[in-house]
Amino acid sequence: DAGVTQSPTHLIKTRGQHVTLRCSPISGHKSVSWYQQVLGQGPQFIFQYYEKEERGRGNFPDRFSARQFPNYSSELNVNALLLGDSALYLCASSRQGSGNTIYFGEGSWLTVV
Amino acid sequence: GQQLNQSPQSMFIQEGEDVSMNCTSSSIFNTWLWYKQDPGEGPVLLIALYKAGELTSNGRLTAQFGITRKDSFLNISASIPSDVGIYFCAGQQDTNAGKSTFGDGTTLTVKP
Numbered sequence: 001d002a003g004v005t006q007s008p009t010h011l012i013k014t015r016g017q018h019v020t021l022r023c024s025p026i027s028g029h030k031s032v033s034w035y036q037q038v039l040g041q042g043p044q045f046i047f048q049y050y051e052k053e054e055r056g057r058g059n060f061p062d063r064f065s066a067r068q069f070p071n072y073s074s075e076l077n078v079n080a081l082l083l084g085d086s087a088l089y090l091c092a093s094s095r096q097g098s099g100n101t102i103y104f105g106e107g108s109w110l111t112v113v
Numbered sequence: 114g115q116q117l118n119q120s121p122q123s124m125f126i127q128e129g130e131d132v133s134m135n136c137t138s139s140s141i142f143n144t145w146l147w148y149k150q151d152p153g154e155g156p157v158l159l160i161a162l163y164k165a166g167e168l169t170s171n172g173r174l175t176a177q178f179g180i181t182r183k184d185s186f187l188n189i190s191a192s193i194p195s196d197v198g199i200y201f202c203a204g205q206q207d208t209n210a211g212k213s214t215f216g217d218g219t220t221l222t223v224k225p
Contacts, residue, residue, distance in 0.1 A: 004155070033211035042117075042201050042215030043156065056212045090155050094211060102211060104155025 002026070004093050004105035012111045013081050021076045021108045025093030031055070032074040033102065034066055035090040043090055049074055050096070081112045119202055119216030126192055127224050134200060134219040135186040142204030145178050145185040146213060150199045159200075160187070192223050 005024045013019050025032050031050040035043035045058040049068035063079045072093075078085055088109050092102040119136045126132055136145070144163055148156035160171050162178035162185060169176055175188045185204075189196055199220050203213040 031211055035215075040217070042119075042203075042217045043213075045212050045214070048209070048211035050211070056209070058212075092155070092211065101158065101161075102213075104157070106154050 004091055004103050006089075006091050006105040006108050008108055009106070010109045010111075012113060015081055015083060015112055017081050017112075019078050019081060019110060021078075021089050021091075021110070023074045023076070023091030023093075023105060025072050025074070025091075026103055029093035029095050029103075030072050031094045031096060031102075032068055032072065033092045033094075034074070034076045035092065035104075036060070037088040037090055037107070039087070046076070078110075083112050086110060086112045117202055117204055117214055117216035119219055121219060122217070123220040123222070125222045125224065128192060128194060130192055132189040132192055132196075132221060133186060134221075135184060136202030136204075136216050137184040138204060138214075139183070140204075140206070141182040142206055142214075143182070144205040145176070146203040146205070147174075147176050147185070147187045148201045148203060148215075150201060150218070152198075156201055189221075192221075194223050194225055197221055197223050 007022045033048040034046040037043040047066045048056040052068045066076045068074045088107040090107045092104045094102040117138050146161050147159045150156040160176040167178040173190045199218040201218045202216045
């Protein structure tokens with residue numbers, strides 16, 4: 001079975017632009033979480049979605065938004081990009097909204113110039 | 114917000130040596146998790162701890178959930194070159210792994 005897949009793997013954007021990152025969870029998993037990992041730091045929680053509803057939101061500005069589709073895939077959108085948004089964006093999925101076993105994808109590397 | 118202090122930041126050890134790293138927090142967590150991240154990949158769960166005082170092993174890895182619920186440690190015995198990577202601790206205040214607070218990692222280098 002395929003693991004968590006994310007696209008694109010790498011991208012470069014200019015300040016002020018908008019970006020959409022995509023995530024497909026493991027088949028059968030209904031919960032998707034997004035994390036931002038800045039170089040040299042641990043992942044920081046951004047959002048969690050379960051059954052298409054937002055279950056949690058981390059300390060990120062409103063420029064960050066996400067949604068989950070009926071097939072449980074998810075998109076993370078970031079508007080008005082800043083240099084500080086440059087990071088690895090990780091998606092993780094789990095079967096339910098709770099439970100400890102989450103599986104991370106390989107991430108999308110975003111560079112803002 | 115919640116913060117996890119992970120130490121040491123980095124370790125350089127000889128193959129065969131044992132390794133110990135720990136994580137402390139000012140907040141209480143109900144679950145502690147340890148992950149390993151290799152270059153170009155996402156974190157992979159190594160060990161999950163659910164009860165204060167719990168000691169759990171996974172092969173050469175052993176982790177403990179501190180009695181105060183504010184700390185945890187991870188030990189690796191008889192290190193091998195493939196142990197190289199970044200080890201992260203993460204805490205959860207509820208049983209929702211989707212919302213975890215991560216430390217900043219311990220980078221492990223193993224010299225053959």
